[in-house]
Amino acid sequence: MKFRRSLLAFASALSVTALIGAAPASAASIKIGLLEDISGDLALLGKPKLNGSQLAVEEINKAGGIMGRQIELIHLDPQGDNARYQEFARRLVNKDKVDVLIGGITSASREAIRPIMNRTDTLYIYTNQYEGGVCDAGMISNGAVPEQQFSTMIPFMVEKFGKKVYVIAADYNFGQISAEWNRKIVKDLGGTVVGEEFIPLGVSQFAQTIQNIQKAKPDWILTINVGAAQDSFFEQAAAAKLNLPMGSSIKVMLGFEHKRFAPPALNKMHAVANWFEEIDTPEAEAFKKRWHAKFPNEMYINDMGYNAYTAVYQYKMLVEAAKSTKLADIRKVIATGKACVEAPEGQVCIDPKSQHTSHRMRLIAVDEKHAVKVLKDYGVIQPYWLSEIGCDLTKKNDKKQYTPTDLPKK
């Protein structure tokens, strides 16, 4: 009986989505195309992103839309498959003729989308914190980047815990480039990387790694392991009483490991973030209340979901200032350097040279009961690295991704 009812519900849900899909979009609406995984391995992270976008769209539409035009959100689920990202990016741009494309989780999905967007004049907004370095005029990045996260956290860790660091990183571009950043910063501080271990995605057994760490005797560990399988490291390390301080650019505010694991697995974890649910400013509190009212089952509002929310407001600001949805007009607004919005974390602005976003960064630490404390407030930090190495999108569109060991040719 119950089964049947859920089948019915399922069928009606199907027909509703079909109806929505078929409903003619009013000529006046602004179409936002959204690509977020809500199936597959990354559904855990994709769902809050979808929720964030939906919340922002609902709020803006209630308040009268963008320049009086309602927003129509078209979401497709690429199921974590890069080929699907490409298919759907094309579909959204060419068939649904969206005005802006938002989304993508992994760097690979972003790189899958970029070549397609480069052949159109539609804006693309990437809403994750990532390894940094993309210099592309067609893309805005609104997540935090290494100069906002590593250049703040690593000096703190070195000063507080010591100069010997051990790195465990996911063995793909994000982990490897993040490790490059760490190497450079630690070296500048006079510290040493006593061990670096790259772990293939999907690995979930860490006995050997834990022994290696014990042998190397580091002062602290940089954990940039990725994905649910690799997160098993924390419980296994806690069970082996490793008990070392840890730092990361993705733990706590992104993966909310302190909510998913039983204490004290995440004890002594440190991270620098533009958003985490424990921020308690009035703006943040109001935002959290709205979110939980709409999505009461959400375990944690992570920074990705928050960024996805903010991205829609940033887009609204850009279109209203440009009085146009055309990429060229929007880029004129960005070039003024005054493309700012008041977000729940505080004011965020888009940097004209790199089209990345400034953030107010805070250093947080997790205690043995998994409570999160703010240890330090860095204030607003600009995304300065790309412009330092010579990326200037106001003059030249490189369409490339740079890393500390792969700099633009002078």
Add this chain to the structure above:
Amino acid sequence: MAEILQTAQVSKTFGGLAAVSDVDISVNEGEIHCLIGPNGAGKSTLFKLVIGTYLPSGGSISFRGENVTQRRPYERVKRGMSIKMQTPSVFKELPVRQNIHIALQHHIGRAALAREEERLLTLLELAPDATKPAGALSHGQQQWLEIGMALALKPALMLLDEPTAGMSPEETFRTGELIKQLNADGMTMLIVEHDMAFVRQIAQRVTVMHFGKVFARGAIGEILADPRVAEIYLGKTHEH
């Protein structure tokens, strides 16, 4: 008469067991040569050595004057051997006609192929069943089909391993007549057989194997008259 096939001290051991040891046989062009002997005498093993699915542990095999000891089976077939295995092995899921076709296409051009196909199907009395999958034929028919496939290769020497196994007496007799007819048209044949009545029907020369060795050889009359042969067959050959 020219020898078409000759084995010289061919042996095959499995583990420590000698299945065939130091066997010399020769087959003359144009004859029907029967290989007989009790179960386990090594007849089928010898056949596999001749066609090449086993490589001998010692000795050599020559065919049409060429040493083929180390040749792979398909190379021996290309040089003019063909075989019908002990248990019928036809392409069970393919139609009867295609079975013949696959064997024929080897050396016959497209133009003549259809005619030859019909001729063989008629000869083998399989024409009415030509579109059936080979696996649907009766056991006896499958044997005939396999003989037909071996024949389709236009071989210089046909090796038939128990061509009448599982056949009714009537089918066995007709198979014997078919073999005699083919021989009359010039085909050389080496045949392993149990059924002594059948051997008597067709054989010209006979080699008897026992415990992996050649036990006796000679014209069919001599062999049948040899009391030692009768002995190893435990009286089986004493017909009246």
Add this chain to the structure above:
Amino acid sequence: MFKLLNGPQTLGNGRAFWICFFLVLIIALAYPFFADSYDVGNFAYFLIWVFMALGLCLMWGYGGMLSFGQTFFFGIAGYSYGVLAINLGGGGMTFVALGLAILLAALSALILGYFMIWGRVGGVFFGIVTLSATLVLAFFVGQTAGPEWRVGEARLNGYNGMKGMEPLNIPWFGGESIYFEGSSLYYLAIALILLVYLGLRVLLNSRFGNVIVAIREDPQRAELLGYDVRKYQLITFVIGSALAGLSGALYTSWGQFITPSSIGLPAAAMPIVWVAFSGRGDITATLIGTFLILVAFQTITVHSQQAALILMGAMLLATVMLAPQGFVIGVARSIGRLVKRRGQAPG
């Protein structure tokens, strides 16, 4: 030559079949004139994958060799196309890159195939070895993120994928280039499909086709009819794998992008799913079925959000349980039966 288009190895030999065939072809050729340009490009994209399925159908359905490694050759050709197109420069050289990429895929098939077939690897193990090969390649490419992994100008770029190659294009009069995207890619794909499909029909109904089905049925018997089984198996494997290579190179050209996830596990299982769903016994069924399943999966994913994977799974389950020879062959057989019954009714 044309006689060989029909024969025992392919379904659909009657006049009715060829009339349908030409009708479908005409509709396909006319399609871009009345369809949305996006849909045309999307169809072209589906067609790109069909080559890989046809190759697998040849190896598995006809030759009895289940290769789990179509993505291995897909990846080799896909990455080769990228590396070559970047290094040779764009323009007409992209077609040289396409040709060389397929050649490289065929060459690696020759080596891997030689190793397996001469090593008497058969049955399930054939699948396992090819699967291992494709996984090894995926792991290997996945860890090439560093700048040291470059071939000439082309960076492999690890898990994030290689990009920056030009799509297939030829210089045209007046300095303009024709880029194979959208409808021009569609026509290129249709032309290639036509070529490959008819070519495979001829191949399968020829001497060669007879031999490979014979080998599938009973390799020993085939050898005893005088065929060098290993050689025929190797040729089949190389042709099938080269077709996967064609898919790979076209895919890279289509998206100007390729990642190791096109080589790794879920991707490696897809061709098998398509071919098994369609009916591995026949190339026409594989052609139609693969196209249909690609369209269906995409449509489901677009319209049903989170339920998509459930629907796809249920579809697979239902197919294997209700139509064991494959969906398309099952449907074709029942149509055939229906037509026959009609034909007999008056008589």
Add this chain to the structure above:
Amino acid sequence: MMGVINMAHGEFIMCGAYVTVGLVHGGLPLPLAQLCGVIAAGLVGVLVEMTIVRRFYKRPLDSLLATWGLSLVVTQGMLILVGSSLAGIGTPEGSFKVGEYSFSTYRLVLFGGAIAALAVIYFIFMRTRFGVHARATMQNPQMAQALGVKVGRVYAISFGIGAALAGFCGALYAPTMTLIPTMGATFIVESFVTVVVGGANVLLGTAPAGALLAIIRTSLNAWEGQIIGQIGMLIAVILIIRILPEGVSGFLTRRQR
């Protein structure tokens, strides 16, 4: 073992783990919850055998498709019904030291669990009436049927035991891992490969093969890092297939003769 390639095996692991964690959240003590997890996985296994797998004996490739379809349905179904992740339950306390390394006590439990499972399997298949029936059925179903063995039931129970083992694995690992619906997939390559290398016999094949591969992999991990470990393992598989076509069990049984 039964001519079926089960792509949904990982989902039994997930089943065991989810039931365990769910019950611990519901207030049950861990060992009891683990037992329930094993039983649940076993029962689901029997159910799956009777409704789906039963039709696919001797059609291994179709079984691959069917179970893959099943795995998609189950994984995504769990995602929708239960959500994208379950909160963890923490690894039981306790650790011990060997030289300068400290290990979690729970690892010993894992090790002991694996040995115990092998012992139970050995007992069931070698010492019970059911075991005799099962082995007879695997070797020659027609003959077993003729001798009065209820072949269908034997298959269902054997499959259920396989599923229960997977569930056991999930239940044991549950406290040390993040639970997500796709967790089964992380095991699939390894278990697939282990079975292939091992050959048809669980005790003589799979266990030594598992040990062999684990040794190859761990030593390569320690030596050159995880990626080489993974590649090395796959290359070892290719070589083993080349050298021992019947798998490790074929090799060992030949030795015995």
